[in-house]
Amino acid sequence: MYQPFDLSGHGAVVTGGNGGIGLGMARALLASGAKVAIWGSNPDKTERARSQLAAECGDPARVFAFVCDVGDEAQVDQTFAASVAAVGRVDSCFANAGVSGKGSMVMEMSLDEFRRVQRINVEGVFLTFRAAARHMAAHGQGGSLVATASTAAVEGAARNSHYGASKGAVTAYVRALAVELARHKIRANSILPGWIVTEMTEKSVANEKFVGAVMPRIPARRWGQIDDFGGIAVYLASPASAYTTGEQFIIDGGYTKF
Secondary structure, eight states, X not given: OOOTTOOTTOEEEEETTTSHHHXXXXXXXXXXXXXXXXXXXOHHHHHHHHHHHHHHHTXXXXXEEEEOOTTOHHHHHHHHHHHHHHHSSXXXXXXXXXXXXXXXXXXXOOHHHHHHHHIIIIIHHHHHHHHHHHHHHHHXXXXXXXXXXXXXXXXXXXXXHHHHHHHHHHHHHHHHHHHHSGXXXXXXXXXXXXXXXXXXXXXXXXXXXXXXXXXXXXTTOSXXXXXXXXXXXXXXXXXXXXXXXXXXXXXXTTGGGO
């Protein structure tokens, strides 16, 4: 029987798994049978997410939570080791943690503000994937690396150039890893969300002027929801995507096509 989406025995790490798209991914991975370690920088929020996910999946022994600043090298390495101890072999790693820009115009943007975004959105992905790749190469079974980028990587992110730069960097980095790590049976892909309802976007999607300008450009005529990312997470974690690497999956209700 063909059951590629059965993730029983599968170990996954989801950074930024305590909310937004990461929470949607973790929920679907758990529903498919995986053990999941979620990471977050806010202790209370991370524990609430763990409790919520444990209740939803009905098996608290398959969900674990860790507090980690993904821009800190020592914390990432320590937290990844703790995640391995919790879930066993890590077969998929979702580098989803990220920060937004502050609507800064480039001529007024400080170097500190530019670096703040790169530290989490680029360096955080590098540190997370480096730890994951070392682990996957060592256990010899390969695995799947998945980065959450943004449609800002392929569109002009006016007043958010540092955010767009960070997400464009992530997609280029993932393509390089797809080639470099294939010999270790490690796949690398990126997901580019459009306008999704999360804490990061809640002010925008509640703004009438913004809604009036953006909604007519979304063929699906709705904002994306975090659970819209469950299917792609399970697919990229599963054997169904064994020959899929170096790709960008745009999930935006058709926004970038219209």
